[in-house]
Amino acid sequence: MKKLLFLLFLSTFKLCATNWYTDLETAQKVAIASNKLILVDFWANWCGPCKKMDRDVWSKEEVKTVLDNYVPLKIDFDTRRQLVDQYGVHGIPFVVIMDANGKVLYNKLGYTDKIQTLHFLEKYRLNTSFMQLETAYFNRQPSYSTALRLAQKYLDFSLYVEDPEVRKNVLSLAKEYLSETEDLLDSEQANYTMMEQKIELLEANVDLYDGNYRKLGRFLEKKIDEEDLRKYNWGVYCFLNYCMYKEEGDQRNIQKWENEMNKLKNPELYWTRYSKLIASRE
Structure with a gap:
């Protein structure tokens, strides 16, 4: 199992330098290897509140610091319809905090300002090392x-x-x-x-x-x-x-x-x- 986790880490190491992932499977591997939850931002180019969150929330240093405790993932509302339907996304911005297998712990519909966002990010920043091996086994088989x-x-x-x-x-x-x-x-x-x-x-x-x-x-x-x-x-x-x-x-x-x-x-x-x-x- 240690070998499996090491390979997962190697396969995603180069991608960790980017701010946001765009592929759920990759984010899941990183989440297992790094003992983090996944934070998903469902968004679209035409979505004004989504752009406002990018400008006034996600780009702020205080938010970035807390976001380091997560694997951040952006999902395009228009092109990733299977995931949109799977997670019941009927409006955006829609933020989801999930485990490495895609099970949802928390979700929030609509724009949230910096203070509101920091509040739930702080609350849910869990280290998942306690169940790392079991998560990896389930994810694999x-x-x-x-x-x-x-x-x-x-x-x-x-x-x-x-x-x-x-x-x-x-x-x-x-x-x-x-x-x-x-x-x-x-x-x-x-x-x-x-x-x-x-x-x-x-x-x-x-x-x-x-x-x-x-x-x-x-x-x-x-x-x-x-x-x-x-x-x-x-x-x-x-x-x-x-x-x-x-x-x-x-x-x-x-x-x-x-x-x-x-x-x-x-x-x-x-x-x-x-x-x-x-x-x-x-």
Whole structure:
């Protein structure tokens, strides 16, 4: 994988000297290699507000400095209709912040001045090194397994994001990759039931991190075959139950699931996640 990332870097190194890319695939490779998100500016030659943003926003040194934290990409509204339709662009200027696989974290329609632009650029300037390998694997070979690993990485990454709005959007990305996992699953494969169960548990995990305890509670009230869970997905199930009862203050069940957590092969992983979850709420 290190060789893959090195080759991606070499293939795009010369292009990094330019201010804006014009090809999405190239921008994606640079984003993976540099651990940056992609900032896309949908524009057109006839668009007055687009020209105003070029003159009064994108060309300003303060904006350029923050923009160094992104891979900047310009998409022509008139000639790149497939991308325009794919991202639902119905007006311009339209700014999108996306990950290296093209999943959207943030978008904004219409002209924004320098102060407004700096605000969202500062807010979303995330270093994506935490999920670099998983992003590269998925980009190179989309499959249910690479999508699932990336979904889990985004879940964990959300615990380190301080801004509530950005955290919520990172969790939305985790959910998108879980949906992608489900789409890439083959019902004929031997581990289909286990993987389907895993997806449901991680979707419930998204609800937990998003603070949606009511929805998590409804999920945990469902009749679930614990024998199957113990074989494959017991750790996540224990974690969800522990967090749920901790929120409710149910001491008897807290103790029960704490004991189950401590019996796991890797309890420290779940206790670290719980500590980060509590810290993210403070």
